[in-house]
Amino acid sequence: MxxxxxxxxxxxxxxxxxxxxxxxxxxxxxxxxxxxxxxxxPEVKVVDGETRVEGGxxxxxxxxxxxxxxxxxxxxxxxxxxxxxxxxxxxxxxxxxxxxxxxxxxxxxxxxxxxxxxxxxxxxxxxxxxxxxxxxxxxxxxxxxxxxxxxxxxxxxxxxxxxxxxxxxxxxxxxxxxxxxxxxxxxxxxxxxxxxxxxxxxxxxxxxxxxxxxxxxxxxxxxxxxxxxxxxxxxxxxxxxxxxxxGAYSNPFAHLDYMLNYHAQLKYNCTEYELPLRCTVVNQDGSTSIVDLPLSWISP
Structure with a gap:
C-alpha cells in the first residue's frame, strides 16, 4: 500500500x-x-419599460x-x-x-x-x-x-x-x-x-x-x-x-499636494469619550455621531 x-x-x-x-x-x-x-x-429591473441595474x-x-x-x-x-x-x-x-x-x-x-x-x-x-x-x-x-x-x-x-x-x-x-x-x-x-x-x-x-x-x-x-x-x-x-x-495634473507634485491637503481635512473632534471603544462627535449641523475606535473593531 x-x-x-x-x-x-x-x-x-x-x-x-x-x-x-x-x-x-x-x-x-x-x-x-x-x-x-x-x-x-446587481439586480436587473425593468421600470416603465426601462432596464435598470441596481445595487450589488x-x-x-x-x-x-x-x-x-x-x-x-x-x-x-x-x-x-x-x-x-x-x-x-x-x-x-x-x-x-x-x-x-x-x-x-x-x-x-x-x-x-x-x-x-x-x-x-x-x-x-x-x-x-x-x-x-x-x-x-x-x-x-x-x-x-x-x-x-x-x-x-x-x-x-x-x-x-x-x-x-x-x-x-x-x-x-x-x-x-x-x-x-x-x-x-x-x-x-x-x-x-x-x-x-x-x-x-x-x-x-x-x-x-x-x-x-x-x-x-x-x-x-x-x-x-x-x-x-x-x-x-x-x-x-x-x-x-x-x-x-x-491628463489629471500637470505634474505629480501637484497631484501629491492635492492628496495631502484632501486627507488633512478629514478629521473629527471627539467631545465625549467611552474609552477605549468609541467617542461622540458633533457634526457641522449640530447632530451627533458615534465613532467606533479601532479597539472596538476586534472586540467580541
Missing amino acids: LEPQNLLPTFVKRLRFDQKLAIAVFIILLGLRLMIINSPS LVFDEAHYVPAVRKLLRGESVNHEHPPLSKLLIAASMLVFGDNPLGWRLMPSLLSSAAVALIPLIAYRLTRSRFATFFTTLLLATDVMFFNIGTIAMLDGPAFFFLLLGTYMFLQTRYTSAAIFFGLAFLSKTSIVFNVAGLLLFSFLAVYIRHGKILESVQNWSPLFEKTVLIGLAVFMAGLTVYDIGY
Whole structure:
C-alpha cells in the first residue's frame, strides 16, 4: 500500500513547512472568496419599460467601482487616492466584464496571496512552526480582512505589495523591497506608516548589534536611503505616468499636494469619550455621531 506522502509530487515534498502552508492558505482563501464573489450581485429591473441595474455594491465599492468605470472611459477621477489598485481592478473588469467577478477578482487574488506571504515572513523571523502556523491562522481567519480583501477596494493590492516588500526586506534584498514598497504606496498612501515601522524595526536591530547610536545610524542610513529613495521614485514615476496618460495634473507634485491637503481635512473632534471603544462627535449641523475606535473593531 502506498503511503500518503508517496502520493505527493516530488516538488511538494521538497518544500519547507512555511512554503507548504503558504500554498495551502492561498488555495483555501481564494477558493472561499470565489465561492461568494458574486454575492451580492446587481439586480436587473425593468421600470416603465426601462432596464435598470441596481445595487450589488458593498461598502466603498460604491465609490471605487464607479471610479474604475470612469477610468475605463479615459476619465481621471478619485484623485485623493493613488491609482494602482483602481487600475488593477480596471484590468480585471476589461477581462471579465463590469460585473461582480470583474470588480472583485483582482482584490480577492492579491489579498489571498498577501496572507500566503505571512507564513514565509513568520518563519523567516522565528524559525518556529508553531509561531508560523498561529501567526498565519490569526490573519487567515480575520473576518474584517477577509471581507475587505474580497471586495473592490484599495486594501488588497496595497497589502500584497507591502508584504511582498517586507519579505524581500527580511531577505536583505533591499532594492526589490523598495520597488514593492513603492507599488504599495502607489496603491494606498497609508502604507507609508507600515514601511516606517519596518524601517524603525531594522534600526533597532542594528542598534542591538552595535550598542551605539552614532555607529548604528551610520550602518543603517544606507539601507534607509535606498529604501526611501527607490520607493519614492517608483511612486512618483507611477503617478507621473497616470497624470500624463489621463491628463489629471500637470505634474505629480501637484497631484501629491492635492492628496495631502484632501486627507488633512478629514478629521473629527471627539467631545465625549467611552474609552477605549468609541467617542461622540458633533457634526457641522449640530447632530451627533458615534465613532467606533479601532479597539472596538476586534472586540467580541
